[in-house]
Amino acid sequence: MNQRFDGQVAIITGGSDGIGRATAEMLAARGATVIVCARGKEKLATTEAAIKASGGKVEAKQLDVTDSNAFAALIEDVASRYGRLDMMVNNAMSVHYAPIGKLKLDHWRKDFAVNADAVFVGTKAAMGLMMKAGKGSIVNISSTTAIRAAPYMSSYSASKAALIQFTAVAAMEAADSGVRINAIVPGQVQTASNEEFVAKAPEVAAKTAEAIPMKRGGNPEELAEAIVFMLSDAASYITGIALPVDGGKSAQLYLPS
Template structure:
């Protein structure tokens, strides 16, 4: 393997890594040699994800955590570091949405989306920092969205949280550059996952409109995001920090 992308000996923690693009990225990291920790709440899904990662040769395991809760996050990272002896890569991927316009969105729904998508990235990054620093540096990959760029009448909380991810990424990259920690964001476009199943059922014609607009002529599959994750997790991106990379099949550049 080209050594710039070799993650052998590295430990990666992926929040929401038991399905969708989270699992796609986890599998990419595992194929590159990383030991992957799956952090999620659904134990059954996590067990299946771990088996898939082990089949790729990764000494993976799962930890149950609520990444929007400060106490749970501290316990998660303490246990991960204790079991692995180090942490090199954090992927902040946990996410949810509520599809309602602003005037119909309840405050508790707003908080649920913001806490799951944005507050969790703050809490996990803060908890990971001493472990990454102790390892001599590391990588944080925050998962934004094309909604970091566009608005969405039916997803105001989701769009706001994902726009916040980009600014959190920039601020954290500046704060922790002296610690040799690179922080970047990936902005996924329309991927076929459980999260977008609801959008396809609730928004008539969405699948066809996305397919027509994307330069690639199709929706993304979880495996399509793996390469970007490996790049941002590896030595190949040591001089890349504070950026946000769309992975959307050309959707965001199409008129």
């Protein structure tokens, strides 16, 4: 799928690294103007410079998506300045690892604030603008842990599961207005944070990869291809779904050897 996005405008949260950056680079390379949002100023600057160096159109915006007023205002500002908002990718994430008995309520709330509350805010603002225009596409990024249980990830898993159901409901409300809303469900992806995990626990990382039917984690570009497809006209009759992109992991029936 190599559709062009010339003249179109996209906002991507968590866009300075990993899946978000790969998606921003892919959309920009295909002609879109991309507004990349993240908290870290240095990574934002690096991503912005890389996209510009490749001839892409990009704006970097430092943003904490848990600041609901600032997030909604940014979306309104982008649509006002460019006269349109065609695509929205809610990719920012928060994760805490701990057994339930040791997980702090503040950590639970933080994961929900980023993975569910901010997705609500971003989808609501973008959805309203797109419905008025009669077109647009929103993709929310979930996780395989939202549909398959993993110990020590209760707050992350529950918040990402909430994202999937919210996405489906939003899609039903927007379906007759020309606006499509879908979720992508990544499995293990070789992002910078995952590489840090590999370096710290290589044996565990190797076992994790071996447990995937395709025997490897995905790379950010593979996830970006799925996201960009969902944003494109090639997916014009797809809405309300949660698409696993996980090397077959979520479809796997585990049988002990």
